[in-house]
Amino acid sequence: MSGPAVRNDRPMAAALLHVAVVLVFVALQYVLPDYHRAVFSRVLVLAVFAMGYNLAFGYTGLLSLGHAMFFCAGLYGAGMTMSMLGWNVAAGLVAGIVCGAALALVIGLLALRTTGVAFMIVTLMFAQVLYLVILYFNEYTGGDQGFSLRPAARQLGPFDLTDPTTRYFAALALFAAALAVTLAIVRSPRGRVLVAIRENEDRVRMLGYNVFAAKLAAVVLSGALCAAAGATYAILFGYVGATFATIQYSILPLLWVLLGGAATALGPLVGTLFMYYVVDITSNYTTAYLLFVGVALILLVLYFPKGVLGTVRERWLPWLP
Amino acid sequence: MAFGPHLLLAVLEGLVSSAVLALTALGLSLVFGVMRIVNVAHGEFFMLGAVFAWWFSTMVAGDPALGFLLALVLAPLVVGAIALVAERLVLRRLNYDPEATIVATIGMLYIFEQLALMFYGPEARAVPAPFDFRITLPWFGYSAYKLAIIAASILVMLATWFVLTRTRIGLVMRATQYDRETAQAFGIPVDRVYAGVFALGAMLAAIAAVLIVPIQQAHYLMGTDPLLLSFIVVIIGGLGSLRGTVVAAVLIGLSDGIIAVFFSPTLAKMLATLFVALVLVFRPQGLFGTTAR
Numbered sequence: 001m002s003g004p005a006v007r008n009d010r011p012m013a014a015a016l017l018h019v020a021v022v023l024v025f026v027a028l029q030y031v032l033p034d035y036h037r038a039v040f041s042r043v044l045v046l047a048v049f050a051m052g053y054n055l056a057f058g059y060t061g062l063l064s065l066g067h068a069m070f071f072c073a074g075l076y077g078a079g080m081t082m083s084m085l086g087w088n089v090a091a092g093l094v095a096g097i098v099c100g101a102a103l104a105l106v107i108g109l110l111a112l113r114t115t116g117v118a119f120m121i122v123t124l125m126f127a128q129v130l131y132l133v134i135l136y137f138n139e140y141t142g143g144d145q146g147f148s149l150r151p152a153a154r155q156l157g158p159f160d161l162t163d164p165t166t167r168y169f170a171a172l173a174l175f176a177a178a179l180a181v182t183l184a185i186v187r188s189p190r191g192r193v194l195v196a197i198r199e200n201e202d203r204v205r206m207l208g209y210n211v212f213a214a215k216l217a218a219v220v221l222s223g224a225l226c227a228a229a230g231a232t233y234a235i236l237f238g239y240v241g242a243t244f245a246t247i248q249y250s251i252l253p254l255l256w257v258l259l260g261g262a263a264t265a266l267g268p269l270v271g272t273l274f275m276y277y278v279v280d281i282t283s284n285y286t287t288a289y290l291l292f293v294g295v296a297l298i299l300l301v302l303y304f305p306k307g308v309l310g311t312v313r314e315r316w317l318p319w320l321p
Numbered sequence: 322m323a324f325g326p327h328l329l330l331a332v333l334e335g336l337v338s339s340a341v342l343a344l345t346a347l348g349l350s351l352v353f354g355v356m357r358i359v360n361v362a363h364g365e366f367f368m369l370g371a372v373f374a375w376w377f378s379t380m381v382a383g384d385p386a387l388g389f390l391l392a393l394v395l396a397p398l399v400v401g402a403i404a405l406v407a408e409r410l411v412l413r414r415l416n417y418d419p420e421a422t423i424v425a426t427i428g429m430l431y432i433f434e435q436l437a438l439m440f441y442g443p444e445a446r447a448v449p450a451p452f453d454f455r456i457t458l459p460w461f462g463y464s465a466y467k468l469a470i471i472a473a474s475i476l477v478m479l480a481t482w483f484v485l486t487r488t489r490i491g492l493v494m495r496a497t498q499y500d501r502e503t504a505q506a507f508g509i510p511v512d513r514v515y516a517g518v519f520a521l522g523a524m525l526a527a528i529a530a531v532l533i534v535p536i537q538q539a540h541y542l543m544g545t546d547p548l549l550l551s552f553i554v555v556i557i558g559g560l561g562s563l564r565g566t567v568v569a570a571v572l573i574g575l576s577d578g579i580i581a582v583f584f585s586p587t588l589a590k591m592l593a594t595l596f597v598a599l600v601l602v603f604r605p606q607g608l609f610g611t612t613a614r
Binding site: 063065110111113114116117118120121122125126128129132133135136251254258286287288289290291293294295296297298300301302305 | 421427431438556590595601602
């Protein structure tokens with residue numbers, strides 16, 4: 001994305017497209033067989049995780065290898081307050097998001113002192129520390145096994161979030177909200193500053209912007225979105241476990257975003273949906289399904305660095321946000 | 322056992338892990354120093370070294386020393402060849418862009434790990450030690466093979482140091498590390514140096530793995546711990562500084578061994594990782610390194 005990019009901005013078309021995508025998912029609820037409807041609910045929540053990652057990596061150019069910690073902050077922030085303190089769903093969701101934002105603030109303040117490769121390693125290590133913390137306090141967190149939330153705790157007013165249909169719409173609501181937040185951020189003047197930082201940090205600094213503050217805001221927002229996905233995951237699927245804190249769950253959002261197209265609003269969804277089905281289908285045939293994740297990563301960086309929607313934007317739809 | 326002998330045992334165990342760690346980290350440090358890339362698949366070269374060591378040692382019947390020697394010669398060569406192919410096929414085409422390289426080596430990590438799972442299987446298998454001799458100390462008996470690991474590791478490190486500082490190949494490598502463009506202008510085939518360094522780094526990890534595999538079994542997931550520990554060592558020692566790497570490996574290996582004997586290993590790992598992350602944040606040149614150029 002170098003060179004003078006002439007952007008023919010078409011806000012109406014963009015807004016219509018995103019409303020249409022959400023409507024298509026509403027319609028799919030009535031068409032999809034049960035199994036695929038369950039998969040889609042999961043994918044919608046994980047896509048929000050990828051959208052949070054995209055805010056830091058795609059738009060601001062901060063390649064983090066530790067975003068699993070923000071997802072887990074939400075997962076455990078919601079799960080533990082609900083199971084141990086008996087908080088309700090809404091309070092649990094807020095607690096999860098607050099945990100994620102607070103953790104992102106602390107990590108951002110520390111990790112943003114570094115750049116490039118050091119930033120990647122530092123975020124990876126902080127995420128590893130959180131993973132070990134979860135294992136060490138297994139008395140409370142359940143360690144490797146994790147714990148599950150009682151179905152009775154997973155009720156929001158009249159809605160039973162264990163019911164597949166309600167769950168699907170709850171996941172879709174979260175996704176729509178995250179999409180709106182992403183669009184609002186990247187279309188705002190502050191969002192443009194983030195993209196400018198990705199393209200040329202020194203020039204942005206020279207123009208008088210506070211680069212550190214802008215990056216910190218991006219990390220906190222990104223952490224909060226990932227935590228929202230984590231909290232929703234705990235609430236909708238009722239399982240909280242340390243698997244989600246492993247390095248693998250920091251790599252997956254990177255893969256999803258790269259595949260769908262970094263710095264595109266819908267890219268994370270496309271990448272998550274595609275990769276989820278690749279892993280789902282191949283794991284029927286072999287236990288070594290991570291092989292495909294590895295091959296996909298290498299092929300993407302070698303031949304397809306802009307991802308699906310990044311390429312679509314470059315070739316056909318320059319207004320795609 | 323009394324505290325003194327217990328500590329001695331912890332120190333000996335720590336020195337064995339230091340010796341293996343130093344070799345592995347040296348490979349990572351060399352690749353980072355010369356090529357300026359972070360190789361996330363480094364731990365997998367370690368794992369492949371162990372797996373191939375098992376494979377070669379089973380091909381020879383009779384004396385276990387024969388099988389072990391065959392493994393010690395062939396496993397690093399095979400791993401070096403694999404690294405060379407990976408470098409030519411992927412890293413060179415990425416033009417060694419630091420971030421793209423990390424993503425690509427993460428991909429390699431999964432590919433090697435899963436291929437090992439498919440062809441070697443989920444079992445852990447040991448290679449018989451070349452000799453089975455115990456040195457009897459007043460308090461406990463100690464395996465002579467473990468002491469041989471330390472000696473072998475020191476020998477390989479001395480050889481690496483000799484190549485780097487006293488030979489033409491080492492001169493070329495240091496010139497490339499110091500200033501890539503100028504080296505190229507002076508007719509140094511930077512491209513081939515990179516390929517060689519990447520293979521050499523992988524071979525050092527493989528040698529370390531062959532040495533450890535008689536006391537620690539070969540398993541397809543065994544690359545993760547050496548990778549994280551090597552990262553820690555390279556960061557503490559200063560990215561790209563070879564002497565710092567060796568000092569840090571001894572430090573980390575010893576403290577890891579001693580802490581693990583007296584405290585919970587999870588707590589030890591947790592504190593060590595946190596400490597290293599903070600070192601990287603506040604002292605990016607490492608504890609022993611000088612300011613990067």
